[in-house]
Amino acid sequence: xxxxxxxxxxxxxxxxxxxxxxxxxxxxxxxxxxxxxxxxxxxxxxxxxxxxxxxxxxxxxxxxxxxxxxxxxxxxxxxxxxxxxxxxxxxxxxxxxxxxxxxxxxxxxxxxxxxxxxxxxxxxxxxxxxxxxxxxxxxxxxxxxxxxxxxxxxxxxxxxxxxxxxxxxxxxxxxxxxxxxxxxxxxxxxxxxxxxxxxxxxxxxxxxxxxxxxxx
Amino acid sequence: xxxxxxxxxxxxxxxxxxxxxxxxxxxxxxxxxxxxxxxxxxxxxxxxxxxxxxxxxxxxxxxxxxxxxxxxxxxxxxxxxxxxxxxxxxxxxxxxxxxxxxxxxxxxxxxxxxxxxxxxxxxxxxxxxxxxxxxxxxxxxxxxxxxxxxxxxxxxxxxxxxxxxxxxxxxxxxxxxxxxxxxxxxxxxxxxxxxxxxxxxxxxxxxxxxxxxxxx
DNA sequence: GTGTTGATTGAACGACCGTAGAATGAAGGG
DNA sequence: CCCTTCATTCTACGGTCGTTCAATCAACAC
Numbered sequence: 340x341x342x343x344x345x346x347x348x349x350x351x352x353x354x355x356x357x358x359x360x361x362x363x364x365x366x367x368x369x370x371x372x373x374x375x376x377x378x379x380x381x382x383x384x385x386x387x388x389x390x391x392x393x394x395x396x397x398x399x400x401x402x403x404x405x406x407x408x409x410x411x412x413x414x415x416x417x418x419x420x421x422x423x424x425x426x427x428x429x430x431x432x433x434x435x436x437x438x439x440x441x442x443x444x445x446x447x448x449x450x451x452x453x454x455x456x457x458x459x460x461x462x463x464x465x466x467x468x469x470x471x472x473x474x475x476x477x478x479x480x481x482x483x484x485x486x487x488x489x490x491x492x493x494x495x496x497x498x499x500x501x502x503x504x505x506x507x508x509x510x511x512x513x514x515x516x517x518x519x520x521x522x523x524x525x526x527x528x529x530x531x532x533x534x535x536x537x538x539x540x541x542x543x544x545x546x547x548x549x550x551x552x553x554x555x
Numbered sequence: 556x557x558x559x560x561x562x563x564x565x566x567x568x569x570x571x572x573x574x575x576x577x578x579x580x581x582x583x584x585x586x587x588x589x590x591x592x593x594x595x596x597x598x599x600x601x602x603x604x605x606x607x608x609x610x611x612x613x614x615x616x617x618x619x620x621x622x623x624x625x626x627x628x629x630x631x632x633x634x635x636x637x638x639x640x641x642x643x644x645x646x647x648x649x650x651x652x653x654x655x656x657x658x659x660x661x662x663x664x665x666x667x668x669x670x671x672x673x674x675x676x677x678x679x680x681x682x683x684x685x686x687x688x689x690x691x692x693x694x695x696x697x698x699x700x701x702x703x704x705x706x707x708x709x710x711x712x713x714x715x716x717x718x719x720x721x722x723x724x725x726x727x728x729x730x731x732x733x734x735x736x737x738x739x740x741x742x743x744x745x746x747x748x749x750x751x752x753x754x755x756x757x758x759x760x761x762x763x764x765x766x767x768x769x770x771x
Numbered sequence: 772g773t774g775t776t777g778a779t780t781g782a783a784c785g786a787c788c789g790t791a792g793a794a795t796g797a798a799g800g801g
Numbered sequence: 802c803c804c805t806t807c808a809t810t811c812t813a814c815g816g817t818c819g820t821t822c823a824a825t826c827a828a829c830a831c
Contacts, residue, residue, distance in 0.1 A: 495716045495728060502711070511708065
């Protein structure tokens with residue numbers, strides 16, 4: 340039993356501060372992105388000196404890499420589990436389930452990557468590396484010739500929703516319940532995964548911009 | 556006739572240089588984002604001195620604001636035009652049309668905003684200011700109680716697709732034709748806008764691929 | 772106890788950034 | 802033709818950043 344009143348051993352203390360630094364880094368990277376996050380600010384938040392951060396992590400990039408690692412108990416949100424195989428319908432549903440999980444608590448490490456991926460190459464590659472296997476798994480399950488594009492669209496929807504919910508906090512997406520969101524998304528995902536167009540077609544055969552009534 | 560061999564007047568030259576600076580700024584903001592774009596680098600690209608950029612635009616923020624302005628001939632991609640009113644079906648179709656237009660040539664100014672919106676408050680506000688009226692227009696056209704959430708989802712999908720195509724250049728989304736993309740998206744948009752869930756039972760409870768045949 | 776390791780700090784360096792302001796020189800109006 | 806205007810450049814200041822390094826001091830092995 341670890342006595343809380345006992346003086347922590349050196350290794351314990353080391354791991355404790357290192358974890359504190361990582362937590363502060365994750366938080367700041369997720370909120371500010373890579374560039375605007377300062378080693379000095381991370382150190383201050385963690386209550387240590389900036390030099391110590393360098394001494395432990397060597398480089399800001401290395402700090403980001405470590406902060407972007409997902410905790411071991413949180414696998415990359417829907418990998419390989421149920422998603423790896425199955426019919427297109429099953430894959431679509433698995434993707435919805437994984438999205439639902441991310442929608443009530445995306446790990447801060449993932450948010451750090453997402454926040455930085457548009458302005459930092461390392462973060463962009465990290466995002467690509469995480470999205471690519473998922474992408475090819477979805478592709479493999481879709482029977483049509485345009486499977487790759489459909490899978491890309493599914494991925495774009497997932498990330499668009501997460502970005503608007505957590506990073507932009509726009510509209511109702513920020514506070515809606517995960518279940519409500521995925522219920523609305525389910526027909527979309529099923530339609531994209533299984534190539535069947537659900538309603539009896541809604542094509543604007545002729546130019547549907549004919550709009551004689553210009554009244555408001 | 557403006558004689559090209561004639562020496563440009565001072566006002567002409569001024570406007571020419573200013574436009575060159577703006578073009579360089581737009582490009583760099585779109586590719587690197589606000590933080591990584593340097594006034595010195597913009598000036599160098601435009602072939603002028605950094606002090607001149609300051610003299611004309613006063614501030615980096617002001618330069619960004621001017622660079623983020625859409626050219627007059629490119630309205631904010633689907634505003635108010637056809638989108639302002641109509642049935643939910645029409646609004647969904649209009650949104651698709653506006654997306655198609657953006658998919659074969661998003662203006663660089665918009666990309667500058669999109670690239671920077673996750674790490675720059677000004678860009679985020681600019682994005683919100685552009686998305687909000689569109690959002691409420693879509694909301695107004697959707698008859699259900701969760702109209703706001705549905706509109707948010709539509710917006711999230713649009714922006715997710717554009718981000719992956721232009722900013723992340725991920726998967727097939729980067730090179731697919733606009734028509735192909737919006738054809739795949741049409742059922743999704745129609746389903747989200749008009750609140751009808753196409754197949755009544757799509758739950759993956761069992762593997763029953765029994766599909767309710769398309770009743771005509 | 773003594774010597775060693777290592778966690779932690781503080782100060783400093785060099786680079787780069789946004790920005791300011793003086794200097795220059797050609798255009799333009801009277 | 803002269804004097805003003807202004808497009809343009811040059812130099813520099815203050816600040817912040819990532820990073821380095823010597824110094825300190827408690828924990829620890831022997």
